[in-house]
Amino acid sequence: FEGRGKLTEVWDPDSPPDHRSELGTVVLLVEAEPERFASLNGAVQETRAAGVQATIVSRYVFFKPRIFATIAPGLTAAGKLKVADEMIAALQAYVDGLGSAAPAEGAKLLEALQGVDDVSEATIVDVIVWKSDLSKPASETLVEAIVTAVQGAGTDPAALKAAVSTAVSQTPPLVPTSTRIPDRSLLQSLDGGSATDEQIEAGDFQIIAEVDGQPGWVVLDIEQADIVLQESS
Numbered sequence: 661f662e663g664r665g666k667l668t669e670v671w672d673p674d675s676p677p678d679h680r681s682e683l684g685t686v687v688l689l690v691e692a693e694p695e696r697f698a699s700l701n702g703a704v705q706e707t708r709a710a711g712v713q714a715t716i717v718s719r720y721v722f723f724k725p726r727i728f729a730t731i732a733p734g735l736t737a738a739g740k741l742k743v744a745d746e747m748i749a750a751l752q753a754y755v756d757g758l759g760s761a762a763p764a765e766g767a768k769l770l771e772a773l774q775g776v777d778d779v780s781e782a783t784i785v786d787v788i789v790w791k792s793d794l795s796k797p798a799s800e801t802l803v804e805a806i807v808t809a810v811q812g813a814g815t816d817p818a819a820l821k822a823a824v825s826t827a828v829s830q831t832p833p834l835v836p837t838s839t840r841i842p843d844r845s846l847l848q849s850l851d852g853g854s855a856t857d858e859q860i861e862a863g864d865f866q867i868i869a870e871v872d873g874q875p876g877w878v879v880l881d882i883e884q885a886d887i888v889l890q891e892s893s
Contacts, residue, residue, distance in 0.1 A: 665692025665700050665718075671836070687715045687836055689794070694720060694879045695756055717836045719792055719876030721846055723764065723867045725751070726786040726886050732778045733891040739778075744884045746776045752880055761875035766863035780892055783861055789847045790840035790881075791871045846870065 669689040671681040681687055686708070692700050701716045708714040731743055750772040755764060766784060773782035806824055813823035846868045849855045855865040869878045 665690040665696060684711060685713045685715070687717065689836060690716060690718050691760070692718050694718075694877050715836075715838055717792055717794065717838060719794065719871035719874055720879045721792075721843075721867060721869055721871060721876055722790045722840055722879045722881045723847070724788040724881045724886060725769065725784045726788075727773065727782060728785050728888045728890070729773065729782040730780045730892050731889050732780065733893070735778065735891070740889050741884065743776065743778050743889065744887045747773055747779065747782070747887060748882055748884070750776050751882065755878060755880045758869070758878060760877055761869050762878070763866040763868050764878045764880075766860065766865040770863040784863065785861060786857075787847050787855075787860060787865070787867065789842070789844055789867060791843045791846060792876070793837045793839045793841050794872055 667688060667690055669679065671679045671687040671689075673681055673683050673685070675681070688704065690700065697716070697718060697720075704714050704716055727747070729743075729747065731740070735743065751769060754768055754772045758764060769784060770782060773779060809823035809826060810820060813819045845854070847855050847860075848866055848868055849859050850864055850866060859865050867878050869876050
């Protein structure tokens, strides 16, 4: 991957059942910084074999903060848009500096926002959190299918062998996808509990950089519509 990331797992049609994908598809699980993901995905798509659909996934925790900010009076519409863009850039600069497994801290997010010119006060009123869809490994489903088949096969060795063989062959491939799964459990208070609305507004929260027990990266997902600006009186 030319320094862009590290390949950790592969799902393809020739892999064992717990890592087998549909014909014509390949899924690659990589460890990569979020800012490198787009170039890494582009490189894979350019080099994949013709007719093969390649999907790149990584352990990312996406979060969308909803922000209310008080700004200096008298700004034009264009000036307000500029302030919103600078707020987004400030948040992005903080998040880009976080490494693998490092949480995004509410207090640091507020500090970044309040460091923007023309912003006198900022409050994060809500945070929406998703994680990468890696939560249903095929091995778990395969084990369930085998257990179910064995329970109905009796004690005859030939029947048991046939039941297990059928379960393995008929279990559909279940591979990671490029979709997101909402997961508010990753929005936590500083002591590890669920963050309350009051703690979120006070900045006493953190977004945990973990996907299914494995370390990952936090990824900022925000746009101008997520920021409400109000002029100070």
